[in-house]
Amino acid sequence: MKSNSTSLWDLYISFFRIGGLTFGGGYAMLPMLQREVITKHNWVTEEEVLDIYAIGQCTPGIIAVNTATMIGYRKRGIAGAIAATLGEVSPSLLIITLLATILFHVQENVWVQHAFGGIRVAVCALITQSVLSLAKKSLIDLPTVLFYLAVVLSTFFLSVSPVVIVLFAIFFGLSVQGVKRRVR
Amino acid sequence: MIYLELFWEFFKIGLFSIGGGLATLPFLYTLAQTHPHWLTAKTIADMIAISESTPGPIGINMATFAGYQAAGALGALIATLGEVTPSVIIIIFIARFLGKFDKNLYVKDAFYALRPAVVGLITFAGLRLLSVTLFFEHTLKVKEAVLFAVLVVLVLRFKKVHPLIWIVIGATAGLLLALPS
Numbered sequence: 001m002k003s004n005s006t007s008l009w010d011l012y013i014s015f016f017r018i019g020g021l022t023f024g025g026g027y028a029m030l031p032m033l034q035r036e037v038i039t040k041h042n043w044v045t046e047e048e049v050l051d052i053y054a055i056g057q058c059t060p061g062i063i064a065v066n067t068a069t070m071i072g073y074r075k076r077g078i079a080g081a082i083a084a085t086l087g088e089v090s091p092s093l094l095i096i097t098l099l100a101t102i103l104f105h106v107q108e109n110v111w112v113q114h115a116f117g118g119i120r121v122a123v124c125a126l127i128t129q130s131v132l133s134l135a136k137k138s139l140i141d142l143p144t145v146l147f148y149l150a151v152v153l154s155t156f157f158l159s160v161s162p163v164v165i166v167l168f169a170i171f172f173g174l175s176v177q178g179v180k181r182r183v184r
Numbered sequence: 185m186i187y188l189e190l191f192w193e194f195f196k197i198g199l200f201s202i203g204g205g206l207a208t209l210p211f212l213y214t215l216a217q218t219h220p221h222w223l224t225a226k227t228i229a230d231m232i233a234i235s236e237s238t239p240g241p242i243g244i245n246m247a248t249f250a251g252y253q254a255a256g257a258l259g260a261l262i263a264t265l266g267e268v269t270p271s272v273i274i275i276i277f278i279a280r281f282l283g284k285f286d287k288n289l290y291v292k293d294a295f296y297a298l299r300p301a302v303v304g305l306i307t308f309a310g311l312r313l314l315s316v317t318l319f320f321e322h323t324l325k326v327k328e329a330v331l332f333a334v335l336v337v338l339v340l341r342f343k344k345v346h347p348l349i350w351i352v353i354g355a356t357a358g359l360l361l362a363l364p365s
Contacts, residue, residue: 019240023348029241055278055285058295061198061271062205064241069268069275081276089248089264092240096248097260099234111359118358120229120317121328122350125335126236127310129350130206131303132339138299147297151304152311155210159217162210162305163200166298173297174290 006043006075008083014041015068015087020095022064029064043075064088143176186255187262193219194247194266203302205235205242208267209309212250222254225316232313233354236347243267327361 014036022029030053037043044052056066065085072084106112139145147169154160193215201207209232216223223231235245244264251263278285285291318329335350 019244021239022241023237023239023346051284055275057203058285058291059271059274059278060200060202061268061274062201062208062241062243063203065244065268065271066275069272070279073276073279078276081272085268085272088241089244089268092238092244092248093260093264095238095240096234096245097252097257099238100249100252100260103230103234111362114358114362115355116230116233116358117328118331118356118361119233119351119354120226120313121331121357122335122354123229123232123236124310124314124317124332125339125354126347126350127206127232127306127313128336129339131307131310134299134303134306138303144296144300148300148304148307151301152307155305155308156311161214163196165210165301165305166200166202169297169301170294173294177293177296 006041006080008076008079010041011072011075011080011083012087012090015072015084016090018068019064019088020091029067033067037071044071147172187258190222190251190254190259190262191266194251194263195269197247198267199270201243202298205244205246206306206309207302208243208246210305212246213309213312215250219254223250225312227253229313229317233351237351331357331361 018029018032018036022032030049033053034046034049038046038049052070053063053067055070056063059066065088068084068088069081072080072082074080076083135148139148151165151169155162155165197208197211197215201211209228212223212228212231213225216225216228231246231249232242234249235242238245244267247263247267248260252260254263282288314332318325318332331354335353338353339345339350
């Protein structure tokens with residue numbers, strides 16, 4: 001529950017550290033999160049962290065931000081939610097703005113362009129890696145496989161908006177699972 | 185006014201992208217079509233590379249980068265705030281009124297189809313990226329295609345390799361392939 005012993009500054013700094021020391025999103029943040037909010041500050045229990053993380057995964061937006069907002073809210077209400085979220089995104093703002101500035105100055109350089117040419121190919125491979133590991137967990141039966149193929153084809157060839165896909169998926173999931181339950 | 189427009193576009197991305205950073209990618213491609221002066225399909229690839237190899241959530245890094253490209257440092261801030269605002273509102277609402285949101289039956293039902301949809305959307309983003317990388321100017325670039333094939337084989341053999349390592353390999357290969365010409 002809410003306790004006023006946690007200062008907004010502590011929340012900001014803790015999540016600043018989590019944001020600044022995790023590479024990549026998702027599961028990569030869990031170890032840092034556990035260290036800061038359980039081991040160091042005792043703000044939540046191990047079990048609560050996993051619950052909060054699960055909620056963060058199934059709500060819209062960036063998982064790391066959702067998790068920060070939830071823990072901040074539990075400790076200090078709305079002000080805490082905002083402090084934790086700003087802490088989580090501050091390192092990105094600083095580092096990426098700095099890098100983008102540098103990149104704009106060197107992007108005409110031929111060697112930088114060659115390097116980025118190779119990097120672009122590597123990013124394609126990286127995304128292939130993500131798709132493979134996600135597919136293993138998400139494509140669990142025939143309807144999900146068919147739905148996956150329909151999404152790929154309709155977005156790639158018919159330029160269907162991702163917003164439409166997300167809304168339709170919610171509808172599709174509720175109806176398929178609802179029908180399944182009624183049949184049983 | 186560009187700042188308001190940036191805020192609104194990234195607010196929508198924050199509201200509709202479910203399932204982590206890469207899930208924002210298909211929305212960024214849509215944005216590249218409607219706002220070509222903000223970002224292009226080609227710069228999105230560089231954005232992913234930088235976002236994956238720097239600390240911080242990938243989705244936030246990409247929003248910051250895209251905002252910076254569109255309207256400088258203030259644009260970076262506005263785009264990021266736009267992307268996190270829906271999260272803050274929704275999470276506060278859930279924390280206050282719905283305790284065990286993830287255990288809710290309807291949420292679970294929706295995720296049965298949302299999960300494959302998100303994988304499908306990321307696959308779409310990957311295909312767009314691949315077509316820009318390999319078929320840019322409508323000719324197959326052989327060196328890039330070979331490099332991609334090699335990397336995918338590596339990906340399949342070594343599953344848990346840090347993104348930073350792939351990017352270093354990519355940059356090195358890009359420089360080496362450019363040497364003979």
